[in-house]
Amino acid sequence: KNEVEQSPQNLTAQEGEFITINCSYSVGISALHWLQQHPGGGIVSLFMLSSGKKKHGRLIATINIQEKHSSLHITASHPRDSAVYICAVRNNDMRFGAGTRLTVKP
Amino acid sequence: DAGVIQSPRHEVTEMGQEVTLRCKPISGHNSLFWYRQTMMRGLELLIYFNNNVPIDDSGMPEDRFSAKMPNASFSTLKIQPSEPRDSAVYFCASSLRAGTNEQFFGPGTRLTVL
Numbered sequence: 001k002n003e004v005e006q007s008p009q010n011l012t013a014q015e016g017e018f019i020t021i022n023c024s025y026s027v028g029i030s031a032l033h034w035l036q037q038h039p040g041g042g043i044v045s046l047f048m049l050s051s052g053k054k055k056h057g058r059l060i061a062t063i064n065i066q067e068k069h070s071s072l073h074i075t076a077s078h079p080r081d082s083a084v085y086i087c088a089v090r091n092n093d094m095r096f097g098a099g100t101r102l103t104v105k106p
Numbered sequence: 107d108a109g110v111i112q113s114p115r116h117e118v119t120e121m122g123q124e125v126t127l128r129c130k131p132i133s134g135h136n137s138l139f140w141y142r143q144t145m146m147r148g149l150e151l152l153i154y155f156n157n158n159v160p161i162d163d164s165g166m167p168e169d170r171f172s173a174k175m176p177n178a179s180f181s182t183l184k185i186q187p188s189e190p191r192d193s194a195v196y197f198c199a200s201s202l203r204a205g206t207n208e209q210f211f212g213p214g215t216r217l218t219v220l
Contacts, residue, residue: 033208033209035211041195041213041214041216042211042213042214043197043199043211043214044211045208045209045210045211047208048207048208086148086149088149092162093151093162093164093165094139094141094151096148096149096150097148098148099148
């Protein structure tokens with residue numbers, strides 16, 4: 001079993017829909033990262049969380065330390081949100097989820 | 107700031123050759139990370155540095171891989187000798203401090219070993 005599990009693996013949505021991507025982990029962590037990898041391959045850090053919730057524009061990330069679970073939400077999704085979203089947890093090193101491939105159709 | 111700079115962007119080499127990947131972190135960042143991404147294994151942390159000192163190299167696959175950070179503005183990842191299974195995209199990232207700050211990723215180097 002992977003230490004970082006993401007769901008779903010693939011997600012297709014219509015423009016405007018509310019998106020939720022989930023991440024569960026089984027190890028102790030000091031922080032959790034959400035990354036976005038564009039079709040061209042570039043990686044952008046969206047959030048780094050150690051507790052609670054963060055919001056940036058249409059993106060919201062939450063983490064529940066007790067349940068070892070985090071969610072990434074996208075409100076009013078847009079085709080330009082199409083990317084792979086990767087959850088990563090940090091303790092002494094970094095462990096990555098396999099990613100969620102999101103496609104938003106116009 | 108130009109962000110994290112990596113070179114080359116693409117590298118094609120033959121098995122057995124030495125490969126050197128280069129990274130310039132964002133000025134003022136004290137932590138630097140090397141990652142590898144493959145279809146089979148996804149993203150993996152290879153090694154990271156704090157203040158130019160290697161902190162955790164447990165992700166380095168084998169002795170053929172070595173990384174150095176001779177100063178705060180430059181790091182190299184060397185593979186000698188290279189093998190076809192080393193083919194991957196290698197990302198460098200930097201942050202103000204490891205563990206407490208978000209990381210900024212370079213564009214990656216796509217390595218193909220024939």
